[in-house]
Amino acid sequence: MATLTFDSLNPATGEVVGTHPKQDATAVRETVGRAEEAAAWWAALGPAGRRRRLLDYKAVLAGRLRELAALVHEETGKPVGDAALELVLTITHLDWAARNADKVLRRRRVRTGMIGVNLEATLEYLPLGVVGVIGPWNYPVFTPMGSIAYALAAGNAVVFKPSELTPGVGVRLAELFAESVPERPVFQAVTGLAETGAALAADPRVKKIAFTGSTATAKRVMAACAENLTPIVAECGGKDAFIVDADADVRAAADACLWGALSNAGQTCVGVERVYVVDAVYEPFMRELSERVASVKAGQDYGPITMPGQLDIIKRHIDDAVKSGRTVAGGPGSVRAPYVDPVIVEDVPEDSPAVREETFGPTITVRRTRDAQEALELANASTYGLAGTVFSRNTRRAMELARLMRSGMTAINSVISFAGVPSLPFGGVGDSGFGRIHGADGLREFARPKAIARQRFALPGMNLTSFTRRPEELERLIRIVTFLHGRRKR
Template sequence: MKISGTSITSIDPSTGEAIGSVEISTPEDIQKAFKRAEDSFHFWKNVPLKKRISYLKKVGEIIFEERDEIAELITKETGKPLMESYSSDVLSSLDAISYYCKNSQKILKRERVKFNQPFLFGKKAWIEYEPFGPVALISPWNYPFSIPIVSIVPLIIAGNTVLFKPSEFTPMTGKKIEEIFKKAELPEGVLNVLYGDGEVGREILKQPVKKVFFTGSSQTGKEIMKLCSERLIPVVFELGGKDPMIVLKDANLDTTAWAAVWGSLFNCGQTCSSVERIYVEEEIVEPFIQRIVEKMKKLKMGIDFGPIQNEKQHKKVKEHLDDALSKGGKIIYQIDIKEKRGLFFPPTLLYNLNEGMKCIKEETFGPLIRIIPVKDWKEAIELANSSNMGLSASIWTKDLEKARNMAKEIQAGTIWINNLLYSYNATQCPWGGIKESGIGRVHGKFALFEATYPKLICSERGKKKGELWWFPYDEKKIEMLKDGITFLFGKGIKRLKLIPSLIKWFLR
C-alpha cells in the first residue's frame, strides 16, 4: 500500500507491483456520506423486510457470477493462495448471504411476551427488533471481502444504513464490494464506502453514528472504544487472538500434525483464530514434531502459502522470531524461500519457548509454528487461559468426554474438538471472543440481534380507572398488596383464604 497525496495505491505483496488506486475520502466526503446514510435510514427502515432481503439476494447472485474475478482480486491484493480466496472469502460471503436471506424473517419477527403475573391480567406486550440507524463498519485486510460482507448483510437486512471503511491495505477489494452493491441497485445512501487510513476512520467516528462494528487488532479496538465512550456509542469488536491448540498423548498424531500446520499457516498465519500456541503432552513431543516437519516439507510457496500482506506486519513477525531466538528459542525447521521477491516470510517451526517471549504472549499474526511441552492437560489449560485474549481454541484427543470437560474450562468464545477454524464458514454459528479478543458476537442470529435493539411495546384497552399501585396510597391498598404477595409467593392452605381479597384487587 502506498499513500500519495489524495490517493491510495494498492500493492501486490507477492510482486510489489501496483494493482490500482482509489481516492482518499475527505472530511467533507465523510460528512456527506453520513448525511446520505441518515436521510436514507428513514426510508430504508420502512422498506418491508422481504424487499430488503431481495436486494441481498441480488448481491449474492452477482458475487456468484463474478466469483472468479473476486477471488483473483483478493489473491492479488492480499497475496493469499487462490484456494484460500475461494474458501475463506467467496464461500464465506455466499454462505452468509444465503443464511440471512433464508432466516432473517424468522429471527426478526415480532416476538410475543406473555404476562404470567396475575396482577397484570389483561395486558399484552411484544418485542419489535428495531434498527439503530446509520452505523460505522471498519474492516481489516486479512479477509477483505468476507469480513465486511458478513457484517454488511445483517446490518442492511435489519434496516440500518452503513458507513463502511475497508482497510487501506486492500482498497480495491473494498471498491469491488461497492461496485457489487451498486449493481444490485441498492438504494443510494444505504451503503456508503469511504477510503483511507486511520485518520479517515477517526473522522467517521466523529459523525453521530449509532453503533460501531470493528474487526482488527486489540490495540486499535481499545482506541476506538475510547472515542466511542465519550458519547456512549455501543460497539461490536472482533479483535485479536492467541489461540491455543492442546494435543493430548492419545491424539491421532498424523491428522493433528496436519491440523497444526494448516491452522498455523492458513493465510500465512494472518488470521485472528490462527493457532498461535501448541501445547503438547511431553510423551509425544518428539514424534509430533517429526510429523510436523514431514508436513511442512510438502508445502510449496505461492501454492500453499503466500507472503505477508504488508511491510509493517512483515517487520512484526520478524521481530517476534528474533525475540524468541535471542531468548533461547530454537528453529527446528524453516521452509526455504528461494525467491526473495515480495513480502514472503519463511514458515518456521519453533521450540524451546517460554511465556516471556513475544511470540507466546503477543499476537504474532504470521507463519510461526510454536511447540510448548506440558506435563498434562491441566497445565495446558492453565497456560492456555493465561493469555489476555480468548477468541478460540482446539483440543485433540480420542477421549471425547475428557475433551468436553476441558472445553468447559478453557476461556474462549469457540472451542473445537479434533478440528479447527471451520465454524467460521458456517454462518449459523456465533463468532467472537472474550477478554481482549472482542465484545459481542457476529454471525448467525446474534449478528441480527447486534444489528438491532429490542423495543418492548406494552398495550391494553384503556378502560380501567387505574391500578392498585397508583396514587393515592392508603392502608386498604397496602393490605390488599400484602395479601397479593402472600398469595403469589407464600406457602400453605391459608393462601386460599386470601382469594376474596384478590378478587377485589382484580376488579378494581
C-alpha cells in the same frame, strides 16, 4: 483543488493494483448523510423486501466470484484458491442472514408473569439506522461482510471503510450491491487512511461501529465513539491455542495445526499460534508436524506478509523464541520480505513475546504438558480470548475442554470450523474484543430491542400505579408475593 489519492499495491510484487481517493471528513459526512436517507427507505421495505434484494446481491457475488477472488489475490497476495474459499464462506453467511433476519428479529409475545397478568408484552428488534464498518486487510471480504451482511439484513444502511491495503475489494463490494439495489445508496464505501476511519467513527449519525483490527487501534476507535456514546462491536486480535490430548488422532491434529497456523501466511485472527501437547503423544505429534511442515512453501502454499510493518514484529518474535527454545523448523532466516517461511519452536517460555503477543505470521510455539488440564490452564493464561482448538477422541472430554477454554469460539477435531457455520456467533473476550457478528446474535448486534407492554384490562382492586392506591391494595400485593416467592428451596 485536486483530490488526494493513494495506491493499493500487490504485496508480493509491489505493483500498483489501483488508485483511490483519500476521502476527508467532509466526504465522509456527505456519505453518511446519503446513508441516513437510504436507511429510512431500506427499513421501510420490511423483511421481505430486504430479503429479496439481499438474495439478489448474493447471486451477483456468486456470479462474480472469480473476478472478486482475483482482486483479493492482487491486493493481499494470498493464493486465488484461498481468496475463493473466503468468498464462498461470505456468500454462505449472506444467504443465512437474508433468510433468517425476520425470524430472529420479528415481533414476538413474551410472558408477563403473575404481576403482569393483565398485560400483553411484545419484544422486537428494530434497525439502528446507519452502521459504520471499519474492515481489515487479511480477510477483506469475509470479515467485514460478517458485519455488513448482518447489519443490512437487520434493516440498516452501511458505510464501509475498508483497509487502506485492500480498498479496491471494499469499493467493488459496494459497487456490486448497487447493481442489486440501485434505488438508494444503502451500502457505500469510503476510502482513505486512518483519518477517514476516524471521521466515520466520530459522526454522530452513525449509530454503531463494527471494527476489526488490533486491540490498540480498537481503543482509539472506542475513544472516538465515546464522544457521541456510539456503541461499538470490536473484533480484535488473538493468540489462539491448540490443545492435543492424549487420545488425539495425531496425524489429523498435525495436519489441522499446520493449516490453522500457516494458511494466509498466519495472518488470521483465529489462526493457531500456541500449541500445547500432552506428554503421551508429544513425540509422535512432533514427528508428524516436522514431516508435514517440510512440504509447505511460502509463496506457493501461502502468500506474502501483506502489511510490511508486520515483518518487524514477526522477526522480533522469532529472534526471541529461538534464544530460549529449540528450533524445529525455520528460524531468523525465515524472514525474507515479503515472505516468511514456516517457523516452529519448542519449549519457548510462557512469558516470551512469541507466546504472549499476537505474531500474525506463519509461526507456532509448541509446549509439552503433563495432561490436558495443564494444557487448558496454559491456553487460558492469556489476555486474549478469541478462539481455540481441541483434538481428542473422547467426545465428552473434548466438549469439557472446549467449554472451559477462555475463548469466544472453539473447534473440536477441526480448525477454524466455527467460521463456516453461519448460525454460530463470532467474537472474543478480553483483549480480543467484545460483541458478536454472525448468527442470531450477530443480527441482534445491529438492532435495538423494542419492548412494549399493553394493558388488556384493569385488575380489580389492584390499581397499584396510581396516587389513588389504597393501603389494602398494597397489602394484598405483598401477601401474593410472599406466598409465591417467600418459601426457601431446600
